[in-house]
Amino acid sequence: MVPTMADLQLTDDVPPVADDGVWLACIECGETFAPFDEIRYTCDHCDGLLEVRYDDLPTFDEFEGSGVWRYNAALPFEEGVTLPEGDTPLHEMPRLKDDIGVDALRVKHEGMNPTGSFKDRGMTVGVRVAQEVGVDRLACASTGNTSAALAAYGARGGMETLVLLPAGKVAAGKIAQASLHRARILEVDGNFDQCLDIVQDLAARGEAYLLNSLNPFRLEGQKTIGLEIMEEFYADNGEYPDRIVLPVGNAGNTAALYKCFRELVKAGAITEEQVPKLTGVQAEGAAPMVEAIENGYEDTRRWDDVETRATAIRIGNPVNAPKALPGIRETGGTAVAVSDEEITEAQRDIAGEGVGVEPASAASVAGLRKLRRKGEVDTDESVVCLTTGHLLKDPEAAAEAGNEPEPVANSTEAVLDLIEEPSSVTETIRRQASKAADAPLVPALVASGLGVAYLYRKLRSKK
Numbered sequence: 276m277v278p279t280m281a282d283l284q285l286t287d288d289v290p291p292v293a294d295d296g297v298w299l300a301c302i303e304c305g306e307t308f309a310p311f312d313e314i315r316y317t318c319d320h321c322d323g324l325l326e327v328r329y330d331d332l333p334t335f336d337e338f339e340g341s342g343v344w345r346y347n348a349a350l351p352f353e354e355g356v357t358l359p360e361g362d363t364p365l366h367e368m369p370r371l372k373d374d375i376g377v378d379a380l381r382v383k384h385e386g387m388n389p390t391g392s393f394k395d396r397g398m399t400v401g402v403r404v405a406q407e408v409g410v411d412r413l414a415c416a417s418t419g420n421t422s423a424a425l426a427a428y429g430a431r432g433g434m435e436t437l438v439l440l441p442a443g444k445v446a447a448g449k450i451a452q453a454s455l456h457r458a459r460i461l462e463v464d465g466n467f468d469q470c471l472d473i474v475q476d477l478a479a480r481g482e483a484y485l486l487n488s489l490n491p492f493r494l495e496g497q498k499t500i501g502l503e504i505m506e507e508f509y510a511d512n513g514e515y516p517d518r519i520v521l522p523v524g525n526a527g528n529t530a531a532l533y534k535c536f537r538e539l540v541k542a543g544a545i546t547e548e549q550v551p552k553l554t555g556v557q558a559e560g561a562a563p564m565v566e567a568i569e570n571g572y573e574d575t576r577r578w579d580d581v582e583t584r585a586t587a588i589r590i591g592n593p594v595n596a597p598k599a600l601p602g603i604r605e606t607g608g609t610a611v612a613v614s615d616e617e618i619t620e621a622q623r624d625i626a627g628e629g630v631g632v633e634p635a636s637a638a639s640v641a642g643l644r645k646l647r648r649k650g651e652v653d654t655d656e657s658v659v660c661l662t663t664g665h666l667l668k669d670p671e672a673a674a675e676a677g678n679e680p681e682p683v684a685n686s687t688e689a690v691l692d693l694i695e696e697p698s699s700v701t702e703t704i705r706r707q708a709s710k711a712a713d714a715p716l717v718p719a720l721v722a723s724g725l726g727v728a729y730l731y732r733k734l735r736s737k738k
Contacts, residue, residue, distance in 0.1 A: 279599045281324070283533075285541045289330045296330035297351050300598060301492060309736065310351065311407050316478065316489050324597055326489045326534065327351060332542035335506060343396050343499045349538065350495055350565050352486050355403035356432040360395040361499055363387045365659070369498045371640070375647050379512065379657035382640070383504055386632055386665030390452060392587075393500060393663045394424035397486075398491035404492045405484045411435060414483030416470035418524065418587050419449030419502040420664055423487055426456035439463050439470040439710055446586050446633070446669035466581060468592040488527030489594045493672065497528055501535030504659050505545070516551045518652065521661035522638040523610070524553040524588035526599035528661065533602025551659070552608040554652075555599070556642030558583030558635075562612040564593055567600060571608070574600070584615045584672060587664055588634035608653060613641040619676050631666025631673070 276646035281302040289377035290307040293642025299315070304441050308315060319326060331566065341349075343361035347353050365381045372380035385393035402425075407412055413429045414437040415421045422445075429436035432449040438453050442462040453460055463470045471487060478485035488494060501519075506515050521528055536550045557565050562580035565575065580592030593599065603610055613621075618634050621641035625632055638658040646652040666673050683693050 276292070280583070281601060283326070283327065283537065283598065283601055283631070285537055286330075286608035293330060299325045300328045302326055305338040306452075307354055311404070312508075314408050314410070314478075314484065316475075316485055316491070322649075324489070324595070326598070327491050327495050327727060329538075332336075332538045333544050334539075334544040336484035338502070338506075343399055343496055346499045346502050349399060349502070352403055352407075353402070353491065355399040355496075356403065356406070356428050357399050358395065358427065358431060360388045360399050361503065363503070364733065365504065365511075366375055366628070367626075367632055368630075371624055371628055374616075374624070375640075375644050377643075377647065377658050378655050378656055379516075380643075381508065381516070381659045382628075382630060383659055383661050384630055385661065385663050386668070388728065390420075390423045390427045391422035391665035391668050392424060393497060393661075394420045396496040397488065398424045398428035398496070401486045401490055401493045402432045402434070405434065405486070406432060406454070406491075408484070410415045410484040412437060412483045413486055414474050414477055416440075416467060417445070417449075417453075417468050417475045417487075418449070418589055419445040420587055421487065421544065422460070423449050423456075426458035428455040429458065430456045435509065437461070437477075439474055441466050441470055442592070444586060444589065446671065448668050448670055458682075466579075467590050468577070469590075473529050487594070488525050488530075493533065493693070494598075495593070497531035497704065498538075500528065500537035500661065501532040502539075505535075505539070506558040508657075508659060512657065514657070515545065515549045516659045517663060518552040518554055518658045520554045520607070520639045520643045522558060522585070522588050522635050522656060522663055523557050523599070524590040524591040524593065524635070526555070526564060526595040526665070529555055529564075529602050530595040530598035533598065536606070548607065550606050552607040553602045553606045554642065554646070555603055555610040556638045557610065557612050557620065558588055558638060559612045559614050561589050561591055562603055563591055564596060564599065564603075565610040565612045567610075581617075583617050585635035585638055586669065587633060587637065603611050606718040609646070611642045611646055611651075613638055613645055617641040617645065619672075622672075623661065623674050626666070626677070631663040633664040633666060633668040634672050634676075636664050638661035649706070683724075 292309040301318035301323045341362045344357045364368045368380045388395040412435045416439045417424045419420045436458040440463045560583040563575040576597040581591040615675045622637035
């Protein structure tokens, strides 16, 4: 089956509805709309997804300043409701690079935004649009990070914020953020996709302004991730990355990065050959995008039952799939599903380089490792992995993945006695792992690091 794709072609034709060179276009039927005269999230005629379009697309030479609003020439406003956000680090990962086996590996750590995730980039633009259209109540469905960002930016903008969360399925650190920023938190007896159904219904009734990534202005802020990656990677390496690997939940970042690259090509800032391959990673228990890519589906099929410890990507109906699937296919990328165990191991690997991320973030590195092992990523590729949220977003998962605290008596001598133990325990693990590596069916387990972790826990349990 050859999939048909949405029309994402950028045009030189400026419609009469444009406001200061900005308009909305439906990616399905091509209908255009003024950007701020009415509140709309999808096309009035066919209910297709909308994109923000511009009559003048900038090149890198036109950007100045720092953070998200360095790129205001590519955004609808000069400045938004800002904390500020963006300008996140692009970490080198030398040991991980050698271990995975690629030519270059960098990690774009979006957990260093003000509320600890990439969602701040979308909210600085989205809340500014809410002010422009004159609303005073903001709403979102969330697996956690969206609610934290919306609550913070809503507070900054002086607006009421309503967040709907799937009960019992959101990390405590994220709920705490939304709570402290005085959002009204509703825990729904359902999953994320059902929460989003309700929020869309509220928005349709005019009860709130929806700021999930169905809102096209959210993705405008998120596309600045791509602009930062391209600028910094080029400054450091004299070329652009071959591939960007990213976690996929609602597929907003995949759609946003593809839009970023289309605009850069249209502006003449890069060539089509310089566009990185977009590669999406999902958890095995929530992988509708992977299913669509592997089977050649035109769109994703909704998964009603989803489960993964990577709570930020526990989503079964990615609303931005019509924008994101073409992004993966047209750039020559792919999509892969990884197990929760692979995600946890990648989280530990990233932490071993001094960078702390939440489980969903680590999916990108887990996916890269899996694709490299399968030979779908070459040794000569330069790769950027996107990590979307900070370690402390999900402290319980971090504690489970990390070392356990060790009780010790209240004396220096007791401490000295105890600190001799890790070296002996580590040596025992090393010897047992070496022996186990020669046993059938075990090498892959040990190579992944899971064998060492298992032996360590067994030794500790015997004490």
